[in-house]
Amino acid sequence: MRLELKGLTKKFGSFTADDDIDLVVEPGQIHAVLGENGAGKSTLMNMLYGILTPTSGEILIDGEPVAFGGPGDAIAAGIGMVHQHFKLVGPFSVADNVQLGREHATAGVLSAKAARKAVLDVSEEYGLKLDPDAICEDLPVGVQQRVEIVKALSGPKTQLLILDEPTAVLTPAEITELLQIMRNLAAAGTSILFISHKLKEVQAVADTITVIRRGKVVAELEPTASEAEMASAMVGRAVTLQVDKSPAEPGEARLEVQDLTVVSDAGVKVVDGLGLTVRSGEIVGLAGVEGNGQTELARSILGLIKPDSGTIAIDGKDVHGTSPAARIHDGLGYIPEDRGRDGVISEFSVAENLVLNQYRNAPFSKRGAVNASAVRKQAADSIAEFDIRTQSPDEPVSSLSGGNAQKVIIAREFSRPRRFLVAAQPTRGVDVGATEFIHSRLVAERDTGTGVLLISSELDEIYALADRIAVIYNGRIVGEVAPDTPREVIGRLMVGADIAPVQEPAPVEDDAGESSTDEPSAAADDAAANDEEANGGDR
């Protein structure tokens, strides 16, 4: 299929998300669309898939203009899409998820047999192994994505596959596998539109690269283009991924986690005997694929989760049984990973959000009442110091951009005495400028002697900031390494390839462990030293 976009534009009110986009995907080609968060990539794909209607411009398939009233039309036209946020119904089986919308039914009654066979047919044809009866929410993320791909390929005549940020939640090994699948599909004649902001992957797999910035096409590049070239096209100016910082001077322990275990409601040990120490004046980066216990660890440190066993000491004090409010009061700073859910109250004003965890303390509280003038002064100070772009302190936070909302959180956490800081995904969904600002503030924070635990799923961020890197896998710290440890080593740790076999049956599907053994073992680090042996024992 040949897909052509001509002058495609999408406006939301006065905001133009996509502006006059031209793009051609040739049959059997992998065409990468590269752009930052918020550059307009997802809007573009949603138009292609019929979820949004373009304001102007047209979409041509094999030269014919098409208009999609909904995803059903796009599917019928031969377009399949793998969404960034998986569109799988959790409690459904794989077969049911694949057949949803185009059910195998006679007179409305489903045929489980036909649905199962259809999945097996597609998975055989493309070599994507799947159990049609497995329940999707029980599957590892990588396998879920395979379900999504099979779903997209199961359309009546899918010839174009859109992959929207498909690698965001995958392990390095799963990414390698996905890129191979993409190559195979393209070789078989399927056109692929690959949306990403990760330069390395784009470079590895794309035939052509279109870079968009602020809704406009700013460059057409060959995959031979250098990373620096792509990055500057993407962000519009040369960026320094490296943060200037002096060597750390670690002092006394500010966070000591020992043998921490958290069991989820479903009875799964999400944090499993975890031990970790963060000292004053250092940033410890916690690397790992999301969903390996980082969230639960952070929430246990704050006290939102009661651990099932183990101890947490903050600033040398066992915090067992104390409330989050007490921990915050005693100098725990906390930047939550999900800003909109946990970080700010979007209906509250900027000023109110800035005192959200201090409203009961002096000077913000006076005899049971909120001291409005103190709150206002605090807001004015923070807005100036942290360069929060808002029309007024009384504007609701919902009117702020993601970066500025994040600055509100940072300002709040940095405006009171603190001894230890948990920063979870501190720059997620934040533009480059704000990222630089936040990174430098974190380093400055470290230099004042605060201990910082940086939880990030972006290895780049970990490398840029961390003085020491701990890798979390399956609720355990599987390695603590120096910040100059090569990516491959950390990547292997992140998928649990370099650890001794666990007692219980390892739940992760075989694919993760297997393919990672193909990677070169380049490190002379002590974590890599027992590499061979551990792999041998693993499976």
Next chain:
Amino acid sequence: MAVDTMTASPALVDETAPVRYAKAGGVLAALGLLLLVIAFAVIDGGATTTISFDRTLTDVEWALPTTACVAVFGAITAAAGAWMLVGLPKRRFKLVSGIAVAAFVLGLLFWAYSQPGTVFRAESILAGALFLSLPYLFGALSGVVCERSGVINIGIEGQFLMGAFTGVLVANITGNVYAGMVGAMVAGLLSTMLLALLATKYQVNQVVVGVILNLLALGFTSFMYDQLKKAEGLNSAFTVPTLSWGPLADIPVLGPVLFQQKIFVYIGLVLVFVVWFLLYRTRWGLRTRAVGEHPAAADSMGVNVNRLRYWNVTLAGLISGFGGAWFTIANSLAFSKNMTAGLGFVALAVMIVGRWNPLGVLAGALIFGFTTQVARDLDAAGGALVPGEFLQMLPYAVTLVVVAGLIGKAKAPAADGVPYHPGDK
């Protein structure tokens, strides 16, 4: 649930390994011990509990020693609780807890019916329990259809009122009780259509609107009731005949319970299986469940989420409207103000007990129907241990306990009550 938030590696759960259930076990053990204490300390040693088969075998009466029976039931409950405390295989948990609860309830029943003058008329009470379970059944089934589609229908109470009122009105106007039933269904449909419209097209908060629609139905039916009272013969009671299935009706226990009932009972039972089949075995059901769990997924596969929700909620009104007709037509009553007395809300609790599954709903409705029937029977017999008002509180109190005990554990459809805007992630 949206899959993207789940943990990467769920551990496998061994179904046969013993698991300790401290809370449930402790509660059951305590309840069992309580029964034992009651058996030996409270109940008079010579007391008997009489069970009769009042419809078929009128000459049979069993007089059982109360103390011994209650003690046995107490022992069973306590033993089950103890087993849970020690640890039992996970797959046995449901069965054991079911037996324990049933034994506890039976123990209480034997105690309650040990008062002189009270007789447990097994056939009447069980048949009555099935009949009284119907409003819960219809209401909860309507709720299941709505909530499986992702719309909270808190307005069942209002749909009951509309159905009850319209059923009688149409029956009076046409002189045909079956036309009245159809009228009730249409009234229910019109009520839910408003909810559907507000929930899908206007994306209004469903709980708020549901409560308002209840008030609207209450105001409307009370207003119309007063107005129509002025005219004669618009609110007279109508009756549906009891169907008797010939010789089948004479089978002890089964006959009176299953083969000597009004058409409402049969429609209710058939409906349970129809809704179950539609939900789990058809294209419509697959799409409906998808829309209730993860509307964006359904949307991305070309399912029109809001249209499906709109029609499902609208059609669910047929069921709750018919449930309304139960209050008037099935009970051979004229309409009176607020006659549904909050049972629409109890039906929601039944839906939760039944875990949004029609078969579970049937079980839940039967439990509530049984409770209601026993309370009524004891109240009527007089010699009850507690005042009648407290017996009447029973269904509400049970609902409270059930909702408090279950809601965290029973998983509602993930998108239940969340309006869907196309383009959402």
Next chain:
Amino acid sequence: MSTDTQAPAADQPDADETPEQKPSFMRLFGRYLTEANSVMVTIYSLLLAFFIGGILLIVSDEYVRSTYTYFFARPQDALSASWYLVRDSYIALFEGAILNLSTLERYSAGTAEFGDLLRPLSETLTYATPLIFTGLAVGLAFRAGLFNIGAQGQMIFGMLGALIVGFALDLPPVLHLPLAVIAGALAGAAFGAVPGVLKATTGAHEVISSIMLNNIAALFLVWAIGTEFLHSETKSDLITKPVDESAVMPKLLSSLGESLRVNWALIIGVAAAVFTWWLLSRSTFGFRIRAVGFNEHASATAGMRIGSTYTTTMAVAGGLAGLAGAALSLGVGSSGVTTNTALEYGFDGITVALLGRANPGGIVAAALLFGALKAGALSAQPDVPVDISTLLQAIIVLFIAAPALVKAILHLRTPRGGLVTLEAKGW
């Protein structure tokens, strides 16, 4: 509640197209009138409700319906019958609630006292008084994201609490009345806290649990009135003992006429509204209530205790509803409480809170409006069905809760900032 502003739909291009000149006042005013802002939505909701109410009056009236059978032969019959029916019904409501025109004539002729003229207003205020309390009870909880449908039950317990202190203790008036009022508030608070505790500890939805508690409270009241402790010693029907004279709410306007029932509870009600306003918008506790109501996750992350916020808010809300009960058993019901004394003030509190958009000031205004409706409907029966007040209330708040519906029916424009809607949480 969380009053939530729905963002205007993205594809709404109806932003100003004309270049920004200085628009005249009239144009601005006209623009305001055709915009779905909360003031206009309120006004249009009222108008639409009275319009729909009129239609229902017409179709449900036997005589008027009969004139429609020959509509095409003599349409003027049907039209005039409809007009007079609706006009007379609404005039009857007005006369029962605000000013009785025939009393006015008699007053001008010198045959009626000034107090007689005030009687409808006094009735309106009397019915509005409990509504202020129950409206606040629902509205306050709404701000914490809790939908408190349990005001009816909380009020019943408040009524019993005040009643018991009111007749069982023997105290001087300065102590007795306040003590009885406090007892009512405490009883309501205790009962109100139950759904809060259940939600905090088990996650049980407050709507279901408070409905169940309403039913339990209603049955409990029937039982309690019949007990020897509470039941009247002189009367045989279901009525309680009267409260002591020292615990009766003094009437406000008794100097102008004994029939003016409005009493001190109204003053307490207004004070409660001021207190609630302060609590919500000025106090640290209100800060927490609003934070939890908007986003419990962020509130928990900021160290607020969600469960205790739910419990305390529900207890305060229950206390407010309990005050409604105290106002009844020490006021209009001071000669003995029956199953009828509480009417449906608790349920009406829901509509009051919704119409008042969970703001204390709005709640007082809404309580006055619905109090007037109730006074009017009660005085106009049986000519006008008494439930017209319930019906009109429900229609009004339906539109208030669904501003998009008003906007669609009347083709209004989306205001800047979107439509204001009310939110409560699902399971």
